[in-house]
Amino acid sequence: MAEKIERKIVIPGEVIAEGNDYLPGEGAEKNGNNIVALRYGLAEESNRLVKVIALSGVYQPRGGNVVIGKVESITFYGWVISIDAAEDAFLPLQEVPKYVSKEGLSEVLDIGDMVVAKIIGINTRGIDLTIKSRGLERIDDGLVIKINPNKVPRVIGKEGSMINLIKENSGCDVTVGQNGLIWIRGEKIEDGLLVKRVINFITEKSFVSGLTEAVEEWFKKEKGEKK
Amino acid sequence: MAEKTFKRTDGRGVEEMRPMKAKVGVVPNADGSAMFSFGNTVAIAAVYGPGKMHPQHSQNPESGTLRCNYNMLSFSVSDRIRPGPSRRSTEISKITGWALEPVLMIKRYPSMVIDVHIHIIQADASTRCAGINAAALALAHAGIPMNGMVSSVSIGKLDKQLVVDVDKNEEDWEEGEGATDIPITMTQDGKITHIQLDGKIDDVQLKEAIELARKATKEIYEVQKKALKESVNLNEGGKK
Numbered sequence: 001m002a003e004k005i006e007r008k009i010v011i012p013g014e015v016i017a018e019g020n021d022y023l024p025g026e027g028a029e030k031n032g033n034n035i036v037a038l039r040y041g042l043a044e045e046s047n048r049l050v051k052v053i054a055l056s057g058v059y060q061p062r063g064g065n066v067v068i069g070k071v072e073s074i075t076f077y078g079w080v081i082s083i084d085a086a087e088d089a090f091l092p093l094q095e096v097p098k099y100v101s102k103e104g105l106s107e108v109l110d111i112g113d114m115v116v117a118k119i120i121g122i123n124t125r126g127i128d129l130t131i132k133s134r135g136l137e138r139i140d141d142g143l144v145i146k147i148n149p150n151k152v153p154r155v156i157g158k159e160g161s162m163i164n165l166i167k168e169n170s171g172c173d174v175t176v177g178q179n180g181l182i183w184i185r186g187e188k189i190e191d192g193l194l195v196k197r198v199i200n201f202i203t204e205k206s207f208v209s210g211l212t213e214a215v216e217e218w219f220k221k222e223k224g225e226k227k
Numbered sequence: 228m229a230e231k232t233f234k235r236t237d238g239r240g241v242e243e244m245r246p247m248k249a250k251v252g253v254v255p256n257a258d259g260s261a262m263f264s265f266g267n268t269v270a271i272a273a274v275y276g277p278g279k280m281h282p283q284h285s286q287n288p289e290s291g292t293l294r295c296n297y298n299m300l301s302f303s304v305s306d307r308i309r310p311g312p313s314r315r316s317t318e319i320s321k322i323t324g325w326a327l328e329p330v331l332m333i334k335r336y337p338s339m340v341i342d343v344h345i346h347i348i349q350a351d352a353s354t355r356c357a358g359i360n361a362a363a364l365a366l367a368h369a370g371i372p373m374n375g376m377v378s379s380v381s382i383g384k385l386d387k388q389l390v391v392d393v394d395k396n397e398e399d400w401e402e403g404e405g406a407t408d409i410p411i412t413m414t415q416d417g418k419i420t421h422i423q424l425d426g427k428i429d430d431v432q433l434k435e436a437i438e439l440a441r442k443a444t445k446e447i448y449e450v451q452k453k454a455l456k457e458s459v460n461l462n463e464g465g466k467k
Contacts, residue, residue: 057371
């Protein structure tokens with residue numbers, strides 16, 4: 001059995017592993033007998049699959065991702081929505097969970113409105129969105145903050161552990177878009193700002209192991225200070 | 228014997244480069260950025276994208292586009308240079324793009340554009356090489372998929388002597404056959420992606436020059452690698 005590869009920072013063209021014991025995952029390639037990194041990031045191995053986790057760069061849309069976007073313009077058939085990616089996404093009329101007349105598009109979503117949507121397809125024509133699912137809706141209240149999209153997995157945590165911790169401790173409802181936009185709804189503005197601060201804390205410490213515990217500590221300290 | 232007696236203006240050995248410095252993340256607003264310097268030559272590069280190509284008719288649905296922009300700041304030399312694009316900067320912008328494209332997997336971004344802005348903040352010859360090195364770092368830092376890195380160095384021929392990493396005093400060499408400047412860019416496995424020649428040289432010496440560049444780019448590659456690896460501290464957490 002091949003030995004476990006240590007987590008390390010790799011640069012494009014660097015050999016991560018030698019031999020036929022490993023398979024190339026995302027951001028890696030097989031070149032002869034070696035697994036070579038294709039991008040700058042953190043190389044990680046699990047079950048012999050070697051992948052490179054991005055540390056930087058713009059958001060790469062993927063099917064099934066929940067994203068938060070802003071309405072850029074309205075067409076006859078739907079809305080053009082900017083999701084902070086290289087391309088704008090499109091939300092067609094059919095993907096809204098109620099009947100909308102051709103005149104009533106701006107009543108559902110007007111230019112400048114923000115919306116939580118899900119990517120249903122990416123093809124050569126562009127990215128298609130839907131809001132026909134639970135939790136997908138127009139953003140009417142609360143605040144939206146932007147973080148580096150590469151830190152989103154840290155904010156969510158393993159199986160949502162981190163995000164649940166944040167929700168429990170702040171009493172806020174938090175929706176994290178994969179494109180790095182986060183929607184926070186709390187009863188009081190202070191609660192929302194607390195979430196904003198803790199998210200900034202997470203993004204700064206994103207490489208620390210045992211981050212969930214550190215965030216728990218952070219909440220304890222924050223609450224202690226208030227009393 | 229010539230190698231022993233040859234004196235460079237700043238006392239360096241013929242194969243000795245000026246001290247190099249590299250740093251990534253110098254422009255926080257950009258998607259990727261880097262600084263690279265050879266002695267007094269300092270270049271910064273910022274990468275934006277991949278993003279939407281405008282105007283639409285410039286989009287290429289088969290492959291992405293790399294748009295490089297090389298610029299020397301007016302205070303980068305002692306005689307103020309006129310700001311704005313010039314014949315020279317347009318040429319170097321083009322050349323930089325060609326030097327970088329072979330390692331870039333730009334086909335993955337159809338109809339999109341990657342912008343690379345290179346600014347020379349201090350010039351002491353070899354500015355295009357410093358620019359290419361900074362741009363390669365910035366592209367890697369922006370998370371663009373690449374087959375590898377490129378490193379660039381200028382090989383000079385002063386009279387009959389080959390030297391590595393030419394500075395401004397040497398570029399203006401007038402004795403004997405004068406100065407010949409050969410900027411060369413290579414991938415980390417020593418494949419040439421860019422070579423220019425400004426002057427006269429014979430085929431034997433040109434081959435020697437390429438070998439010298441191969442050695443020098445390896446050194447530069449190590450500096451680039453170190454800069455990228457050290458920009459993230461796994462134990463302390465967060466980017467520096």
